[in-house]
Amino acid sequence: MDDKPKVAPYGKWESPITAELLSGQSIRFQGLQANNSTRKIYITESRPSEGGRSCIEEHTDGKVRDLLPPQYSAASKVHEYGGAAVTIRPDGKLIFQDARTSGVFLLDQETADIAPIIQAKASFRYADFSINPTAPQWILAVGEDHSTDPIENLVVAINSDTGEVFKVRRGADFYQDPQFSPDGTRICWIEWNHPHMPWRETVLFTADWKAPTIENAIQHTKEGGVESICQPRWGFDGALFFASDRTGYWQLYRLSPGAREPQYIHLEGLEDGDFGSRQGYLGVTTFIALSATKLLATFNKNGTSHLMLVDANTEKHQELPLGLVAIEAEAIRRMSDTEFIIRGSTLTEPDAIYLVDIGDPENKRLIKRSADTQIPRLSISEAQHINFPRTVGEYREGSANAFFIPPKNPNFQGPAGAKPPLIMYMHGGPIAHITPGLALSRQYWTSRGFAYVCVNHAGSTGYGRAYRDELYGSWGILDVNDAVSCVSYLVSEGLIDPKRVGIVGESAGGYAVLQALTTHPDVWAGGVSLYGVSDLKGLITGTHKFESHFVQELVLQKDMTEEEQEQVYKARSARFHADKIKAPLLLLQGDADTVVPEEQTRVMEDVMKKQGRKVKVVIFEGEGHGFRKKESIALAIKMEEEWWEETLLLSAQ
Template sequence: MFNEVHVDPNTESIYLVEGRPAEGGRCAIVKFEGGTGEGVDVLPSQYSARSLVHEYGGGACAMGCDGGLIFTDSNTRGVFRMKSPDNIQSIVGVDAQSRFADFDVHPKDPRWVLAVLEVHGPNSVDNKVAIIDATAGTSSVLCEGADFYQHPKFSHDGKWICWVQWKHPDMPWTGNELYVAEWEDGKIGQPKFVAGHAEKESISQPKWHSYGGLLFGSDRTGFQQLYLYDPISSEVKKVNVKGYEDAELGGPDMFFLGSSTYTELNPGTLLVTYTRNATNGVLLVGILSGHPVNLPMNIVEVQYASVRRISDSKFAIVGSRTIAPAALYTLDAKTKAHAVLRSTTSISLPQTIFSESRGISFPRTYGQDKTGLAHAIFIPPHNPDFAPVPGTKPPLIVYSHGGPTANASPGLSLASQYWTSRGYAYVSVNYAGSEGYGRAYMESLNSFWGIKDVDDCASCVAYLAEQGVIDGSRVGITGQSSGGYTVLQALCTYPDLFAAGSSLYGISNLILLAAGTHKFESHYLYPLMFTKGTTPAEQEKILHDRSPCNHAERIKSPLLLLQGVNDKVVPLDQALAMAKVLKEEGKDVKLVTFEGEGHGFRKEENVKRATEEVEQLWKRTLVR
């Protein structure tokens, strides 16, 4: 897994943060000297470059003007500057309660490092914008008072900073605010509001332009579009990217800090990734004209923190194609020459074994709301060495993505290809609420979580069965986190539709979740569950009624629960509650817990064990 990309502007060397299951989930740093070559590990093995802010992390590194790479270590929570494997220095004293992330280094004085600071007290978690004085080894607070912050950044001349902030009940994609302030020697002036609005307008990825303006994304039109702000005149102008008014340009920002999906290549040109129908593409955009040029890279999924400028015409990007797994690419926009520096897999697999995904849209045939279309990514079974039994149709695995306001993309996933190469059809449902189709589609899940997502999964099964591409009597459903909640709800709501279910660290009890999840998502479920004005008594009833553990008697199919013991996002008690009530009901349920794992499995042996457990379930229930 590739987490982040950073580039030294002085040498054009590329630094790749790479998650390694074989090393217990450690995040290594690989350096490509001069932007070429095989790549060399430069982070000593005692460090892991991963942040812990918001529990999801992100924004673990930043490049300094002196060629020093700032990183935070998830083992010690320390913050360091690395100039070489033998030259790593701590730049701030850190206590056990403090977590830093989302760094930015002053463009002229590497002494100063902006960061998001999260302080965990006995009964509270406080988030702030901090400035680290790397010379003194201290930090101080620049901004506080909001519930969350992200994207603190220095302007190119070092005279301004910007940041994004928001308060509960918002998430960064539902509503936040962008501010700027003048900077001078460790202090900031009076903050100036730029854009954004609680619950109405989401701001993403502010980036200072080399001529002094501030670029940012906003969904005020219903889709994330790019704007340019002048901090002197306070004027905001839209970058009118012609023909892409119905696409998401760059954003929105989602669960991880440090996102970077567009960049300035040169003063007149932006490199912008876009999302349309949950599928990414790459554009060159004239910043004044808005004229777009689509780059023929065939990348359909871009990693959230991977787009970085190398030179006036060259950039780095991590992306997937429909028949190639995620890889680190470099591309020269002038010559169109590109190179693959590193792939996420070292296994040599012929492209002929891959099954190419395709986007589908289908009518809603289940549930009360049958208006409009829902969407999915469908992958048929394929293996050149095997043929299906004549006259049969394949079983189907339905995947419900997490979030729930994330999405599934058509980029090649070896995890899904594992199943399609073994004869299963696979579909990832972008149900109501999924990102990548505009703000209105994302908001269509509001007050209907646990209902519309489930109905859309059921409607997708019905559509594929009607099209004659799957055996509708052999359907399993799986999902992670909130996707695991959809799995449990689907088994309760449509017990005769799904032959089995696999829930990975899924939610079973919404009342427990509301009371016990972490700060970042502690208000996330409220707009997803309730309309404004819902009384506390009504809220409690809704949470009870939409908690699968309270309706376990409806489940007829075998269920597998996989859960990390150290999960802070969806705690272990969620899986324990579901397993307990199902066992009391005499149901077919198996709970497997993983020591040392949090929200998602990072260790090689646990990823393998989880896959084997799921495969046993599908063989038992879907294969005849």
């Protein structure tokens, strides 16, 4: 039998990864809870096969139960991006926000009864719940009131016995992480104001809990400086742990009981990495108190996660060899002093949830994968971190980063002397990052013979505050220049065909696609923008509260006149420069998107047609900012594949 790989053109290889696998046989994890006494695990997941409904599964000793009837969806829309829609009471019952009614409900898993805690109001949203351990009728939450103008965000206390809702903290533009202390006598929370985002500048508060209100609120902030504080988490002794980037990286701090000033937990050798993360949605949990002295903390360096076991008293630490390179979102829950639940992906395994014992971390027990189908190991192409010089634009200081994934398929090889086409992915955010964790959506392309690269351009998280801050004032310029520098680097290394380069991105990444096509038109053979921004000024007036000042921060300089501001908005909006675009452009958009409204895509379509440029638009009915339905995901994959077939494969022939 001849096992030699078949020679076939790059991009034309047969792959075991199908659109059906990505759309119908995969789920997206949204939340994670653990009951320490019963050892039951609760997973909140979005299922494309059910129209993107957010379901809750119970896992007990290998047995799995679906808990939510089909009329419920356990998801939040606070800040539009949501998160933290489910929590667990001391008695094991679950509390969740229903996305369809905005009601808050109590779920009794034993009887399957679901009872409203408060009367649902479509105009009032809840999320980020915390139960008082000693008086569990009291629930802290982030509230978002859409009946007022402007929309009001606040911290509320819900009495689950009476259904009353009390306003505990208000006045700031945003809140997150309201948390009761272990003895129920104190609370903490984070707040911030426009024009900042949570990764830019936040403030940590603690206060005494005097039901149904608070007293003696104390602010804990670096004197005379600006910092981003995230993930306040109570320890067993009443100390409060959190991450702050006051050193230039999100490092760990401890606020001892009764203290005003926090202590830096100095972990030698880990000073130049992040223990915190972008708080773009609620409920992010990448470190926890495991026992009275031990912390589990995710350390991120160069966009790659490492799980550390930290002794908060001695500051000694060790990495747990789990192989997880992407640990994000609501990712870690305590099971006991020596066990925990964790969500993450490896270089060769997709997003999954595991039970881990710190005494034997390598033998982590799989609870659930995000995709049921196993992909042959030999078909998987591992992401490689690359750091490349900035060779494009006026600003060429330092370097930029990306994860490169070469084409790989054990059954095929490219023709002698040929180079593969490249698909470049620009992440959303734009203050976010791509990890090297296995993503089947990328393997879909590499197993077909495409090279794939995910650019962690200026502004990306995972590389410290200075790298994040580089993008402020330069969005639409520096991120795009980094992308073009990446293409130049890959060409110089002989890894890709420079005549067959496509660029794709979602949201802010879609904006980068449009900017790249207009400012560097000769680099690209094709472009795909998913709900991307084409008009910055239009986005400012049409977007939601959470990001309503974000664009100004990203593109404007201080003390600009109104005329200068208008010039910048126009200069960095692709709708005014469609005449420069040479590559065919595919635009994919949901008609229910409240973050980047449909008008942003329609206006780009119109100007492209007026300029005689090739453009195609597909509108997805009922989809918002990110496609959740099985049919939508499958169609988006199909449309993108046809686009690359035409622009990167057929055109080259």
